[in-house]
Amino acid sequence: MQGRSVLAIVGVGRLGGALLSGLLRAGRTPSDVLAAERDERRAAEIAASFGVKVVDPPAAVAEAEVVVLAVKPQDMGSVLAEIRDHVRPGALVVSVAAGVTSTFVAERMPPGTAVVRVMTNTPLLVDEAMSALCAGPGAGDEHLAAVEEMLRPVGRVVRVSEAQLDAVTALSGSGPAYFFYLIEAMIEGGVLLGLPRALAAELVVQTAAGSARMLRDAPGPGDAGGVGGVGGAGGGEHPSLLREAVTSPGGTTIAALRQLDRGGVRAAVLDAVEAACARSRELGAS
Ligand SMILES: NC(=O)C1=CN([C@@H]2O[C@H](COP(=O)(O)OP(=O)(O)OC[C@H]3O[C@@H](n4cnc5c(N)ncnc54)[C@H](OP(=O)(O)O)[C@@H]3O)[C@@H](O)[C@H]2O)C=CC1
Ligand SMILES: O=C(O)[C@@H]1CCC=N1
Numbered sequence: 001m002q003g004r005s006v007l008a009i010v011g012v013g014r015l016g017g018a019l020l021s022g023l024l025r026a027g028r029t030p031s032d033v034l035a036a037e038r039d040e041r042r043a044a045e046i047a048a049s050f051g052v053k054v055v056d057p058p059a060a061v062a063e064a065e066v067v068v069l070a071v072k073p074q075d076m077g078s079v080l081a082e083i084r085d086h087v088r089p090g091a092l093v094v095s096v097a098a099g100v101t102s103t104f105v106a107e108r109m110p111p112g113t114a115v116v117r118v119m120t121n122t123p124l125l126v127d128e129a130m131s132a133l134c135a136g137p138g139a140g141d142e143h144l145a146a147v148e149e150m151l152r153p154v155g156r157v158v159r160v161s162e163a164q165l166d167a168v169t170a171l172s173g174s175g176p177a178y179f180f181y182l183i184e185a186m187i188e189g190g191v192l193l194g195l196p197r198a199l200a201a202e203l204v205v206q207t208a209a210g211s212a213r214m215l216r217d218a219p220g221p222g223d224a225g226g227v228g229g230v231g232g233a234g235g236g237e238h239p240s241l242l243r244e245a246v247t248s249p250g251g252t253t254i255a256a257l258r259q260l261d262r263g264g265v266r267a268a269v270l271d272a273v274e275a276a277c278a279r280s281r282e283l284g285a286s
Contacts, residue, residue, distance in 0.1 A: 004032060007150075008064035010057045010079060012037040012046050015096060016070030018124040019154070024050055025127065026153035034060040058086040066146070069095045069105070073283040076100050080108035087113060092143050094118055098169045099283030102136020102162060114138040116147045119165055119173045120155070129155030130172040134162045166284070170276035178272065183208055214242055 007028065009016050012035045024030060030051040036059075037043040043054045061067045061083045071079050076097050087093065092114045095105050102117040109115065115136035120129050131151045135144050144159060151157045160168055183204055190200025216236045247253040260266075 005066060006032050006034065006064045008034045008036065008057075008060035008067045010036040010060060010067065010069050010083065011071030011075070012042065012054075013039070013070065013072075014122065015120070015124075016068070017042075017046065018122050019068065019070065019096070019120070020046070020050055020052070022124045022127060022129070022154035023150065024052075034063060036060040057083050061091070062086045062088065064088065065091055066150070067091055067093045069093065069097060071097065073097045073100050074286070076104070077108070080105060084108060084110065090114075092116065092139070092146060094147055096120055097283075098173060099166065099280040099285075101284050102134070102139075104284070106137035112138055114140070114143045116143055117162060117165060118147065118151070119168045120151065121172055121176050123176060124154050127154050130175075131155060131157045132160045132165065132168045132172065133157065134160055134165060136162070166277045166280035167273075169280040170273040173280075174276045178269075179208065211242075215239060 007023070009020055012020055016035075016037075020033065020035065023033070031053075033050075033052045035043070035046050035050075035052050035054045036057040037046060037054055046052065047054045057079060065088065067083070067087065069076065069079065076095070087110055089110070089112070093105060093109055094116045095102065096118045098119070100117075102115045105117075106113060106115045116133055116139050117136050118131055118133045120131040123129050129151070131154075133144060133147055133151075135141075148157045148159075186204045187197065187200045190203060191197055195203075214237060218236065243257075247257065
């Protein structure tokens with residue numbers, strides 16, 4: 001969006017707070033942001049840490065050209081009812097809620113309101129989010145472009161169809177939690193082997209960071225062009241090839257991987273993302 005544009009964020013919890021911090025880092029002026037947060041302690045923290053005004057949802061949306069809805073899916077119906085009569089004509093409403101369809105939002109907004117649905121993730125906090133977005137009722141290319149412009153400074157952005165968003169939620173929306181879970185388990189493994197916890201954590205976290213960079217950015221072994229990846233951004237190497245390069249014949253890695261296969265880890269991951277996708281659909285249906 002060009003020029004001064006007021007942004008309202010309704011629900012400044014974990015996700016809304018991460019988004020707010022990223023947008024301010026990207027240069028948005030605090031006086032151009034209005035936050036609405038019903039948790040009083042949290043509201044005071046937001047005002048103190050970010051210097052933005054915290055008001056109630058109707059007051060926030062009444063002044064905003066762009067409204068981001070970051071409340072829990074279960075709260076979306078009541079929040080939409082609360083703001084309906086206060087949203088400015090021509091406002092763009094962006095929902096980041098899991099499962100909630102753009103039609104659900106649009107039906108509860110004044111006719112003609114443009115709705116864009118987004119699924120992003122908490123790496124917003126380090127400007128490394130993965131955001132996916134689609135146009136809902138009333139939204140055109142200019143609205144998608146405006147939301148892309150808002151999110152690009154805080155990570156990557158792709159356009160998807162709304163039919164894909166529950167799967168996207170299961171992969172990249174919830175995905176950081178899967179990695180954190182695996183990292184926790186590996187640190188416990190180090191402790192089991194007798195390493196001090198802090199050392200185990202340092203070894204595992206740096207290994208995760210290095211591996212993620214190889215997947216996304218680095219040319220793989222024997223692939224100076226870096227074109228063999230699956231990251232969709234021109235860099236990186238295919239995960240199977242990277243794993244093979246670590247797996248020496250008769251070595252340590254293959255001994256570990258056999259145990260992961262015995263434990264059914266691959267099937268558990270498939271079941272996990274399927275369960276997350278199903279839950280996203282359920283949240284949308286309720
Ligand atoms: N956390 C994540 O990693 C991701 C979350 N999302 C989506 O983002 C949304 C928010 O999730 P998350 O940040 O984790 O949840 P949180 O519960 O941390 O944040 C939501 C905040 O909104 C507040 N709130 C609820 N109703 C109102 C209202 N009427 N007016 C003002 N504030 C209100 C809540 O207050 P109270 O605590 O009192 O309920 C809470 O502080 C969800 O829809 C989720 O699906 C999307 C991608 C990733
Ligand atoms: O767990 C959840 O429902 C939210 C949506 C994606 C990540 N966190």
